[in-house]
Structures are given as C-alpha cells and as structure tokens.
Amino acid sequence: GAGVSQSPSNKVTEKGKDVELRCDPISGHTALYWYRQSLGQGLEFLIYFQGNSAPDKSGLPSDRFSAERTGGSVSTLTIQRTQQEDSAVYLCASSLGPVQNYGYTFGSGTRLTVV
C-alpha cells in the first residue's frame, strides 16, 4: 500500500484479555517501530525492528508486551492480560533508511481502550 496500515483502528477490550495489534509497513521499508501515545502526551518508544537484526525491545514496559515481525514485513504487537493503564494509541512507523535522512512514516494508530 501507499502508507503504513494499522488494524484495528479502534479496540475496546476487557481487563485481563489479550489483544493483538497489526502493522503493515510500506513495502521496502526495512525498519519498523512501535510507539504508544497517551492522551495529549508525546510518544513513548516500545520496540524497534531493523532488517534481520535482533529487535531493540528496551522500551517494552513489562513482559506482558511482545512483538514480532514476520518475513521482514508485517508486525504484530501483543499485549497479554491487559490492564487499564495499557489504554493508549499505539502507533507503528516504518523507515526506508537511516532515520536522520528519511524520518518515520507513521500509521494512523490503534486506539486501545481497556475497560
């Protein structure tokens, strides 16, 4: 597709349930990032995939969070046993090359609400 695609756009889930968020990056973009954004706040880094390298998971807030990227393309962010504090907009971005040269192209995000 022309841009970064995220699904679902909105997700309401009950506390304790697991959720999967999907990101389809721009074709050919080797780097993929997940951030989350709480209401009116900046973006908090979660995880970063670059090609075939081991992902940088340093931003994952707990072991309930995990992500994978299959075939160097689509990525899935999984949150197990969701808590109310997990409610946020989860943003995915991809980049064609070095971020200082290309910047990030973001998707529109998945708004997660845990009730």
Next chain:
Amino acid sequence: TQLLEQSPQFLSIQEGENLTVYCNSSSVFSSLQWYRQEPGEGPVLLVTVVTGGEVKKLKRLTFQFGDARKDSSLHITAAQPGDTGLYLCAGIRSSNTGKLIFGQGTTLQVKP
C-alpha cells in the same frame, strides 16, 4: 524524566499572530526532527536539522537547531487555522540507532 522538554504545552492564538515553540534538553543529539500530528492521524515529518546552528525554513515555518545541538525551536509567522495541531520534536542520540526520543508535544490552536 522527560529527555526532551517542549514549551509551551498548549498555545491558543488568533490567526495572523506569530509564535515560537521550544524543545530543550540537557543531552546532545546528533540530529533533531519536528513532526506535526492532527487528530486521529499519525505524526508527519516536517523537517530534520543536523548541524548545530542550522536554520531551515518551510514556507511560514522556521526551524533552528541550537549551536550545542541540545535544543531547537519552531517559529511560525502569521499563523493560519490550518496550522492547528500537535507539534512534536524528536531527537536522535546517535546515528547508529533509528530510535527517536520524542518530546511531550505542543498543542497549537489557531482561531480564525
């Protein structure tokens, strides 16, 4: 602890006014980017500044990177309602990583 501090956090002005948004840190960044985000959308890259003291202009927007590469500013001349949005600065600590560190954002509202 916020590595990049933006100020002000919220700004409401009339069409035609000028404004400046600041992005400050005690850390040095190899480069810094500014993004603009509209409701329901992801941030969109506006500019990248790399060299200390660098000034870049994008129509009515002027971006400056501090000499010590620890701070940046965004100046908008004659603001328009279409400039309304959340402005985010984001720094790159090292050219070896693609990870951006974002400020908390400045919400700008330009009233007609």
